Amino acid sequence: MKAVTVPSPGGLERLELTDRAEPGSPGPGEIRVRIRASSLNFHDYGVVSGMIxxxxxxIPMSDGAGDVEAVGEGVDEFAPGDAVVSTFFPGWLDGPARVGDFRTTPGDGVDGYACEWVVRPATWFxxxxxxxxxxxxxTLTTAGLTAWRALVVDAGLKAGDTILTLGTGGVSIFALQFAKAMGARVIATSSSDEKIARLQQLGADHTINYRAEPEWGRRVKTLTDGRGVDHVIEVGGPGTLPQSIEAVRIGGHISLIGVLTGRGGEIPTAKLMAKQARLQGLIVGSRTHQQEMIRGIEASGLRPIIDSTFSLEEIADAFRHEEAGRHFGKICLGW
Known part of the structure; x- marks a missing residue:
């Protein structure tokens, strides 16, 4: 079977399309899946580029979707022909967070889904x-579930709330879509007027060009009559967190999801304390969270925003497209 592998050290120019043995029949509790698609995330970029x-x-890629071809003894949740999607933390089935690293994450600690077939425990899907x-x-394994957990599981999003999203990557777009589907108001930022127009088409109630307004936290306060937003989807990290703290309401919630601006920096802790806001880090979610999200998606009719799709052989070009930062929503691989 075809599979992409990452040599050590990594690098986009060093990704290899290899021919590996096709996996055999599933054992007890396992399923055999013909993988058909994946989607790109910043974490995957870290692996293939050698940053991680x-x-x-x-074999990289944490997101995998495809068809069940066979089931092993004792598997009754799936049947041949079922369409399935992978989970990010295969061992985190339900309950509170219990994983703090990527040792079990496909595409990082174990082989991922940049390949044609896998045989895995049924609970991995x-x-x-x-x-x-x-x-x-x-698109759901990482980006979709991160946005769902941030807003629905951790923040308790409800109709009438106001959320702030930063940028137009996969998590932020999903957050906008989930929020609008649940009756919330959305303030969205971008550095591109073209992307701002698309955010408005998706239902953003207010938009801010953060290059034109670097003190966008104050602008958010103005747009909310001085109150601030209930929830912030914080994907930037230390470079944007001070403005997010400015933008959040007293007693509000900030989901710290990404570190696109770096891993360390000065944070206005006194203002965070005065705001009495909850700053919560998170990494994706559990299998149960994913099942709940999918029920919500089916009830609402939400469809993800896909920027572009590349073949498996074009995986390096797909990541170069991600590097350029011109995408809106998710970049996918399909084969």
Missing amino acids: PAADGR THAPRGYSHAEAA
Whole structure:
């Protein structure tokens, strides 16, 4: 079978399309899945670029969607022909967060889904949403579930709330879509007027060009009559967190999801304390969270925003497209 591997050290120019043995029949509790699609995340970029060290020859990509071809003894949740999508933390089935690293994450600590077939425990997958393409389903494992957990599980989003999203990456776009589907108001930022127009088309109630307004936290306060937003989807990290703290309401909630601006920096802790806001870090979610999200997606009819799709052989070009930062929503691989 075809599989992409990451040599050690990594690098986009060093990604290899290899021919590996096709996996055999599933054992007890396992399913065999024909993988059809994946989607790109910043964490995957860290692995393939060498920023995140991985074992020599690792198969990358944490997101995988495809069709069940066979089930092992004792598997009754899935049947051949079912469309499925992978989970980010295969061992975190339910309950509170219990994983603090990526040692069990496909595409990092173990082989991922940049390949044609896998045989894995059935609990490593959930059903895909009814009517979704494989590429659409593949956007959910990391980006979709991160946004869902941040807003619904951790923040308790409800109709009438106001949220702030930063940028137009996969998590931020999903957050906008989930929030609008649940009756919330959305303030969205971008540095591109073209992307701002698309955010408005998706239902953003207010938009801010953060290059034109570097003190965008104050602008958010103005847009909310001085109150601030209930929830912030914070994907930037130390470079944007001070403005997010300015923008959040007293007693509000900030989901710290990304570190696109770096891993350390000065944070206005006194203002955070005065705001009495909750700053919560998170990494994706559990299998149960994913199943709940998919039920929500099926009830609302939400469809992900896919910027572009590349073939498996074009994986390096897909990541170069991500590097350029011109995408809006998710970049996918399909084969």
